[in-house]
Amino acid sequence: MTTTTSNERGLLRFITAGSVDDGKSTLIGRLLFDSKGIFADQLDAMSRSKHKRTVGDTVDLSLLTDGLEAEREQGITIDVAYRYFATPKRKFIIADTPGHEQYTRNMVTGASTADAVIILVDVSKVKLREDGGVDLLIQTKRHSTIAHLLQIEHVIVAVNKMDLVNYDQDIYNRIVKAYGEFAASLGLKDITPIPLSALSGDNVVEKSEKLDWYQGPTLIELLESLSVYDESHDAPFRFPVQLVARHNGHEANDFRGYMGRIESGKVSVGDTLVVQPSGQAATVKDIVTLEGSHQSAVAGQSITLLLNEYLDISRGDLLANAAQPATQLKQLKADVCWMSDEPLDVRRKYWIKHGTKQTSAKVKAIASLLDINTQQRHSAEGLKLNDIATIELAVQQPLAADAYSDIRATGAFILIDEVTHQTVAAGMIRLDQ
Structure with a gap:
């Protein structure tokens, strides 16, 4: 220990x-x-x-x-x-x-x-x-x-x-x-x-x-x-954008800040970032909190980032370290814990909530079902409450993600039933499978 x-x-x-x-x-x-x-x-x-x-x-x-x-x-x-x-x-x-x-x-x-x-x-x-x-x-x-x-x-x-x-x-x-x-x-x-x-x-x-x-x-x-x-301090910078903050329309300067929480890594004024999924380059102009401007910020802090460039960035985008960006995925493999009384139906669509991004997702296949007693994996046609399995997903819009083993925040997601709006599964992305 x-x-x-x-x-x-x-x-x-x-x-x-x-x-x-x-x-x-x-x-x-x-x-x-x-x-x-x-x-x-x-x-x-x-x-x-x-x-x-x-x-x-x-x-x-x-x-x-x-x-x-x-x-x-x-x-x-x-x-x-x-x-x-x-x-x-x-x-x-x-x-x-x-x-x-x-x-x-x-x-x-x-x-x-x-x-x-x-x-x-x-x-x-x-x-x-x-x-x-x-x-x-x-x-x-x-x-x-x-x-x-x-x-x-x-x-x-x-x-x-x-x-x-x-x-x-x-x-x-x-x-x-x-x-x-x-x-x-x-x-x-x-x-x-x-x-x-x-x-x-x-x-x-x-x-x-x-x-x-x-x-x-x-x-x-x-x-x-x-x-x-917290190992997230050593990981590459990840900043899911929660909100775009603009001025009130009565000021000459066009203030545009990107609000959110730093999920991993650190950022400093002058750092070069990449906007994902668009791939546009960005440079940090200022880091603002309620206490004022700062030269740097670290994982766990909620901040507003100001950039030198005027870019099209919205909620659900990810600002990442340009040298170590997240992996962009439209197909992914993940371990999931099925949390719904309603069994998984591979014929229907679900919403996937990943960070601040939400998009449509479809379960393409159940790769394997884990037997809790023996830790052996088996094939399965469906999933029921409390089942743990590896599944393959296809998403409508690309996700900027990391392996859960590398960065928890950008490696985790939930699945939401499109009809009932109930959370049906919690998932952990695996890039090494």
Whole structure:
């Protein structure tokens, strides 16, 4: 697990994922409660809640994240719940996602911006085989596969509910070994396992004497130490144009600025850029924010770019580094997570939303369907909810794109149903396939 020094620690976005009732919401509630990340009125509201999932007078910590009334009544998580908290060493944004299979698409949404994922494994649910092996749950495998596809940097395997097996080290070791073998088949590398009990608080914020055989950090110590260096700063400059800003019509100078967010790289006054897809050359005249003019700007900043040239540029165009432009595609291959209850129909058209550009798209073929259990790929005629597959797409207007493995922002897209306007798939462009 890659760690960082204290002066490099910034905001860490992480997500919890696992199967139903693995204790995701309780774990987050424990983190907030033990790190003093909740307020007195929240604690009082939790104490008075009728929908408790614990025994006796114990406070149900999962209610901290289950904000919808339907969630409280059913005792499940439906929506993605985002929570913010901080320790003296770091600030955090947590996404608590549902464990039910039909809500896997919500996990994809929460994972898309995460630096780390906590995969919860419930020791009471895994099947311990007589040969010493362990059968992991399908949702554990599905969420791990999605984490790999989305290239989440850090994976923490939280073996939860250790109190239910009397903190047995052998069971923990067997689970860790089984997960390690599955992770190797996926290609996941940066994995750190940790035994804990979210309900009892063992190894979450405080060390547990009952787990004295475990010599590693607590969960919060681990989260505080993870590196969050953003590789997008080193990538080529990518600036999807969101809006063209003009003067109000009563001024002599013809102000024309291009507004948006720098998705990768950096830009300076005088830099030579290329407008994609037109291929026109452009030179940066000024970089403007609410604070005024700047000589340079970097990934993550929202800016207005002024150019020396008078060019036809509109929303959906991409300003890129002239020496390292994006690849222009009218046919592309991508890995997709199908997120709709309606199955994929290759006969119909979809909208593709890529950055700030939207155009018509058609699925030409399903190259292969991924078997979550075996990680083998098979042929398929269609896709249904939660399927993960490689597809071939044709788009009406060319996309200026990068491989998702190189630049996330310009390598990702969503497909939208033209009739219902529902998002049906999240995709990651692969240029090496």
